[in-house]
Amino acid sequence: MVLPVYLYGHPVLRKETEDIEKDYPGLDKLIRDMWETMYFTEGVGLAAPQIGKSISLIVIDGSVLGDEFPECKDSKMCLINPELEVIEDMEPVGRNEGCLSLPGMSENVKRTEHVRLNWLDENFVEHEREFTGFLSRIIQHEFDHLLGTVYTDRISPIRKQMVRNKLNNLSRGKVKCDYRTVSAKAR
Ligand SMILES: [Zn+2]
Numbered sequence: 001m002v003l004p005v006y007l008y009g010h011p012v013l014r015k016e017t018e019d020i021e022k023d024y025p026g027l028d029k030l031i032r033d034m035w036e037t038m039y040f041t042e043g044v045g046l047a048a049p050q051i052g053k054s055i056s057l058i059v060i061d062g063s064v065l066g067d068e069f070p071e072c073k074d075s076k077m078c079l080i081n082p083e084l085e086v087i088e089d090m091e092p093v094g095r096n097e098g099c100l101s102l103p104g105m106s107e108n109v110k111r112t113e114h115v116r117l118n119w120l121d122e123n124f125v126e127h128e129r130e131f132t133g134f135l136s137r138i139i140q141h142e143f144d145h146l147l148g149t150v151y152t153d154r155i156s157p158i159r160k161q162m163v164r165n166k167l168n169n170l171s172r173g174k175v176k177c178d179y180r181t182v183s184a185k186a187r
Contacts (some may be wrong), residue, residue, distance in 0.1 A: 001033045001072045002040045003051040004180035007170025008102045010182070012049050015149045017056045019081040022124050024055070031078055031122055034059045041179045043100045044072075045138045047145030050101050052182065056081045060143040062135055067135035082119035084143045086112050087130070095134070097141055097151045103177035105166055109136055 006012055020027070030053070038046040038059055048057040058079040062072035093113055098106040113136045118128045120134055141151060151169065152160060169175060173183030 009184035013112040045142040071135045080120040089112040123177040
């Protein structure tokens with residue numbers, strides 16, 4: 001089932017999420033629905049707050065970007081209760097990022113593209129791995145959602161000023177996009 005996407009301005013996107021246990025009600029279906037929603041909306045990642053659930057759950061699949069960013073090939077992952085550490089051993093890189101919760105926008109965001117990630121997969125098997133390049137950026141972007149952060153928190157004050165009207169419109173539910181959304185106004 002394709003779920004509606006919660007838009008910028010909704011308080012669920014500003015809450016820090018809770019870790020979950022294996023017996024979280026309806027978890028298998030929730031994960032399936034998040035995959036379906038992510039593919040339907042043509043996203044490369046989706047965090048649970050974006051579908052209105054304040055829990056530490058992320059789905060990622062950047063495979064569609066594999067030609068441009070080889071590290072994104074075969075990157076389908078479900079991340080439960082992830083812990084992330086940015087490894088500051090390279091210069092931050094600025095690249096364009098968009099977000100399903102901020103349709104119709106993208107902005108240059110500077111990040112150090114090297115992380116160490118610890119997580120449980122959909123079977124609650126533990127993993128630890130380092131990621132670099134654009135895939136590490138996708139992971140950082142989605143992990144930010146678990147902390148109540150969105151990418152526009154990370155853009156320059158000047159750019160933030162320039163997109164203020166767009167952000168206000170999103171908060172008011174004034175948005176055109178081809179998937180179902182939930183705005184702060186609709187609460
Ligand atoms: Zn996002």
